[in-house]
Amino acid sequence: MDVTGDEIAGVAGLFNGATREELAAALAELAYKRGESHDPAAFHDPVDRAIERYHIVAVETDHDTAAAESVLVPGPVAFPAPPTGADDLPHILDVPDRAVDRTAAGEAAAERLLAEAATAVDAGDTDRITK
Numbered sequence: 001m002d003v004t005g006d007e008i009a010g011v012a013g014l015f016n017g018a019t020r021e022e023l024a025a026a027l028a029e030l031a032y033k034r035g036e037s038h039d040p041a042a043f044h045d046p047v048d049r050a051i052e053r054y055h056i057v058a059v060e061t062d063h064d065t066a067a068a069e070s071v072l073v074p075g076p077v078a079f080p081a082p083p084t085g086a087d088d089l090p091h092i093l094d095v096p097d098r099a100v101d102r103t104a105a106g107e108a109a110a111e112r113l114l115a116e117a118a119t120a121v122d123a124g125d126t127d128r129i130t131k
Contacts, residue, residue, distance in 0.1 A: 001031040001038075003046050003083065005055030009074035010082035012056050014090050017071035017100040023047055023056075026089045033085055053077065057109045061098050071098060073105050 032038035120128035
């Protein structure tokens with residue numbers, strides 16, 4: 001199933017933040033509902049691209065996740081749009097309720113952008129600097 005960064009952000013938003021594995025499982029469930037290939041591992045690359053392109057950002061949460069990992073929430077370039085049929089995913093999947101601080105999400109995105117910019121400048125990577 002092809003999925004855009006905005007759709008991935010939309011699914012993450014349905015859960016008010018999801019771990020990487022939860023997000024992949026949600027996308028796999030949606031693919032299953034559509035009769036398409038539904039291996040959660042197939043969605044790791046699209047999720048990684050969405051992170052790379054700031055459609056979703058990783059933030060720490062006050063919720064104690066099993067693996068103490070960050071959750072993914074819609075990012076600053078996203079226009080979150082859950083794909084058709086995604087609205088019932090929170091009722092199907094066992095994902096805990098979370099409270100994500102939107103200010104912290106913005107700060108996480110800004111910190112990552114500044115770190116990437118500094119790395120690009122230090123490396124003289126003009127292609128990355130101009131993106």
